[in-house]
Amino acid sequence: MEPELPTSLPLIPSETSTGRELVPVPRPPNPGVEDLEGRLSDVDGWGRSERMRQIARTVYDPIYTRWFRAEWEGLERIPRAGGALLVANHAAAIPSDAPVIMHGIEKEMGRPVYGLADFFFRGVPVVGTLWSRAGGVTAHPDNADRLLHDEGQLVLVFPEGVKGPSKLYKDRYQLKRFGRGGFVETAMRAGVPIVPIAVVGAEESMPILARSNTLARLFKVPFVPLTANMVLFGPLGLVAYFPAKFKLRVLDPVHFDVPPGQERYSRSRVMEESEAIRTRIQDALHDMLSRRRSVWFG
Amino acid sequence: MASQLSDGQSNGGQRILVTGVGTFWGGRTAQVIEQDPSVEVVVGLDTRAPTVPLERTEVVRADSSYSILSRLVRATEVDTILHTHLEVDSTTIGSRALHETNVIGTMNLLAAAGAPGSSVRKLVLKSSTLVYGSNPKDPYFFAEEAHRTRPARTRVERSLLEAESYVSDFADDHPDVVVTRLRFSNVLGPDLDTPVSKALRLPVAPEIFGFDPRLQFTHQDDVLGALCFTAAHDVPGIFNVAGDGTVTWSDVCRIVGRRRMPITPVGTGVAVGTLRRLGIVDLPLELQSLLRFGRGVDNQRFKDAGYRYRYTSAGTVEDFARGLRLRSTVGDRQPSYRYDPGVEDFFRRSPAVVKRPTRGARPPGG
Numbered sequence: 001m002e003p004e005l006p007t008s009l010p011l012i013p014s015e016t017s018t019g020r021e022l023v024p025v026p027r028p029p030n031p032g033v034e035d036l037e038g039r040l041s042d043v044d045g046w047g048r049s050e051r052m053r054q055i056a057r058t059v060y061d062p063i064y065t066r067w068f069r070a071e072w073e074g075l076e077r078i079p080r081a082g083g084a085l086l087v088a089n090h091a092a093a094i095p096s097d098a099p100v101i102m103h104g105i106e107k108e109m110g111r112p113v114y115g116l117a118d119f120f121f122r123g124v125p126v127v128g129t130l131w132s133r134a135g136g137v138t139a140h141p142d143n144a145d146r147l148l149h150d151e152g153q154l155v156l157v158f159p160e161g162v163k164g165p166s167k168l169y170k171d172r173y174q175l176k177r178f179g180r181g182g183f184v185e186t187a188m189r190a191g192v193p194i195v196p197i198a199v200v201g202a203e204e205s206m207p208i209l210a211r212s213n214t215l216a217r218l219f220k221v222p223f224v225p226l227t228a229n230m231v232l233f234g235p236l237g238l239v240a241y242f243p244a245k246f247k248l249r250v251l252d253p254v255h256f257d258v259p260p261g262q263e264r265y266s267r268s269r270v271m272e273e274s275e276a277i278r279t280r281i282q283d284a285l286h287d288m289l290s291r292r293r294s295v296w297f298g
Numbered sequence: 299m300a301s302q303l304s305d306g307q308s309n310g311g312q313r314i315l316v317t318g319v320g321t322f323w324g325g326r327t328a329q330v331i332e333q334d335p336s337v338e339v340v341v342g343l344d345t346r347a348p349t350v351p352l353e354r355t356e357v358v359r360a361d362s363s364y365s366i367l368s369r370l371v372r373a374t375e376v377d378t379i380l381h382t383h384l385e386v387d388s389t390t391i392g393s394r395a396l397h398e399t400n401v402i403g404t405m406n407l408l409a410a411a412g413a414p415g416s417s418v419r420k421l422v423l424k425s426s427t428l429v430y431g432s433n434p435k436d437p438y439f440f441a442e443e444a445h446r447t448r449p450a451r452t453r454v455e456r457s458l459l460e461a462e463s464y465v466s467d468f469a470d471d472h473p474d475v476v477v478t479r480l481r482f483s484n485v486l487g488p489d490l491d492t493p494v495s496k497a498l499r500l501p502v503a504p505e506i507f508g509f510d511p512r513l514q515f516t517h518q519d520d521v522l523g524a525l526c527f528t529a530a531h532d533v534p535g536i537f538n539v540a541g542d543g544t545v546t547w548s549d550v551c552r553i554v555g556r557r558r559m560p561i562t563p564v565g566t567g568v569a570v571g572t573l574r575r576l577g578i579v580d581l582p583l584e585l586q587s588l589l590r591f592g593r594g595v596d597n598q599r600f601k602d603a604g605y606r607y608r609y610t611s612a613g614t615v616e617d618f619a620r621g622l623r624l625r626s627t628v629g630d631r632q633p634s635y636r637y638d639p640g641v642e643d644f645f646r647r648s649p650a651v652v653k654r655p656t657r658g659a660r661p662p663g664g
Binding site: 040041043044045046047119120122123124125126127128129137138140141142143146 | 434435436437438439441444506507508509510512543544545546549553563590591594596612613615616
């Protein structure tokens with residue numbers, strides 16, 4: 001019995017490709033002998049499946065264009081080739097910003113984006129597998145370095161971590177601490193620029209009214225929120241977002257004039273750069289919010 | 299520490315000791331190495347008889363912890379030791395025997411190799427990527443220096459870690475000896491039984507519900523290739539050995555042509571215990587976590603050292619599937635060889651046997 005081989009997959013990415021339906025799957029850096037005849041699977045070394053992305057894009061596109069009506073500004077600041085670390089503010093109980101950014105860049109630029117997240121997902125059945133097939137990768141420094149330096153991919157990271165989506169509605173658009181600046185060190189080591197992105201709209205898509213630490217400990221999850229969506233829609237509110245208008249502004253990339261591949265970088269320099277990027281995103285958010293007339297219409 | 303050659307028989311070639319010559323790996327490695335005319339002597343050591351025909355390898359039987367080793371190393375003046383005898387399949391061996399083979403066996407081997415005036419110049423260890431474990435916090439591709447993200451829980455992982463730490467100490471104490479540690483990812487091949495291959499031979503392959511891990515495979519030919527490569531070249535250090543790329547378990551099953559049978563993700567231990575008691579399949583703890591989180595290693599360093607892989611991970615699975623399909627038609631290959639010391643001795647030493655150079659141009663008088 002011959003196994004079914006997916007023969008219709010794009011094997012080689014081309015720089016000139018303008019096809020928006022199919023994002024090219026990057027070839028593994030060291031293709032083996034068998035790979036010349038056709039790949040046996042469309043799942044790459046990171047667990048991302050082009051077939052799954054295709055389905056996700058089809059399902060998600062109406063949400064992106066009709067529900068959130070996402071609007072980009074300065075998309076040309078994201079490099080068309082080579083590695084770059086995308087850094088954004090993080091919000092909503094079930095973060096709505098990550099899919100918008102990943103879908104948006106794939107749709108508008110035709111480049112795959114790998115989203116770094118907590119290892120929590122990896123242990124959850126079904127959800128963990130889907131998350132991985134959709135381009136999620138656990139936020140381990142080695143993973144980020146391999147993606148950015150060895151493979152030259154776009155990697156999305158939210159330095160606020162879980163502190164971002166777990167913040168209450170009253171604290172909206174106030175950036176939390178950017179971890180310990182690990183993302184800056186990662187970019188320095190990989191020798192790639194950091195591209196900051198300011199996102200407006202996610203906070204209002206699933207605002208948190210209250211959260212319980214006791215329940216979180218009980219269920220062994222990062223946090224248990226009570227969202228406005230749950231109050232209004234009942235159980236449906238667990239998954240249904242409010243149709244907040246999404247606006248995304250890409251800020252000027254930050255290049256570091258340090259030699260890549262070092263074991264360690266100056267702690268003070270790392271913290272300084274991290275704080276500077278945080279401030280720039282915060283300022284951009286304030287600017288965007290001051291221009292925003294309506295949460296729903298922008 | 300050049301070997302002191304007392305008699306005129308030596309032609310100055312490599313003198314190699316292969317441990318575990320009764321296992322598939324040891325036997326096949328000895329078989330390949332003895333074909334190399336630049337290798338003067340091949341000594342094979344094991345508790346069991348070899349399962350493959352060997353032309354000129356001198357087979358020595360020992361107890362499982364290799365207590366005769368120091369005598370053997372002194373007497374044969376071997377300069378290279380290929381330590382292939384580390385058990386990685388906990389389903390076929392008891393925990394006591396596992397410890398005896400992996401830890402005590404390695405310890406005795408190193409004691410013999412490190413004795414004052416030892417002739418040993420090179421030591422190659424056949425270890426496994428099991429030493430990295432398989433946990434949610436793991437990096438997707440372990441580098442050789444990477445540490446486990448959780449302490450080892452299973453006996454086989456612990457014994458491998460202990461054996462490796464002994465070898466690491468040995469390397470520190472003997473800077474003049476080339477010490478190579480090869481960490482092989484899951485091995486598959488047409489001639490081989492591993493916990494993974496046994497699971498894939500079932501009518502339906504087990505999976506843990508909701509998990510589809512990334513796995514890497516090394517072809518059996520690449521294991522032999524890697525062992526022989528390190529025997530022939532001096533490449534000190536630790537090396538991951540794994541075919542390029544990763545394959546998800548669902549794709550492995552698809553390539554092999556097996557449907558998957560989900561096992562509950564909660565209370566997996568109980569379910570697996572039942573399967574084992576019913577005699578259906580034995581999924582050891584290390585395989586359960588592998589089926590959950592998978593494992594990947596960075597294989598670049600061994601390539602940089604000059605090794606060329608014959609198979610990718612996916613190609614390994616494909617070749618395994620070919621072997622499986624053949625077997626389902628023609629049945630299991632019967633072992634065509636049985637070791638008999640008397641017969642071996644006759645063919646090697648009797649004056650009645652006419653010596654003529656065979657495939658491997660055996661050195662005169664060797």
